[in-house]
Amino acid sequence: MRTKPAESRRTAGSSSPDSLGGDELGYDFRIGSSRQPLLFEVKASQGEVGQIELGESEVPTAQRHTGSDRWRILMVTSVPEPSRLRVAMLPNPFSPRGRDLYQEEGGALRLSYRL
Template sequence: MHRLAGAQPGDDRLGYDFLIHDGDATYLYEVKASIGNSGEFDLGASEVRRASHLKLDETYFIVYVSHVFDRSRRAITVLPNPFAEPELAGYQLISTQMRLRFNLD
């Protein structure tokens, strides 16, 4: 559970870490951090669901923090929604994962 100063606790089920309302627009941000600068990150099911199902007034971003534990090398890069047009918005799909359920009866 996450909490911003003076705010309600966060909810990982929302699929984003914070949002900003600016007039008629809403910006949703998902933060991903790396101890290095691999340029890779995983999106969980709630993040995929939210990023791929936006309202017309919503824009989704990934905020990538590289070298998160090294103050002198740390960098923040704002990336586009991987589900925006064109397909994958310039990302390279590294792997896919499936969670399956079946009935033993």
């Protein structure tokens, strides 16, 4: 099962233009007003097991933040079934915490997960 990015990038963050990310930035929104805010990429799936596909701007952004633990994935699962919907914060796949959580799945960067 493949995941798709969240439909709306503007609903997850605050209304401040500074909190919004974008495809070219490698994240969907950021939280925190400090010099090192948390950066979140939102992914969604139909179930609790599937694949996450990171885009061409997401990979280098995640790699740049490997040591800081600032870049994270918000995984929204079971989207078609609101009673089972779940949001989980997953670590950066390039970070020490994330390396053992994911399994690479092919030529593009596709990662398997199980919640």
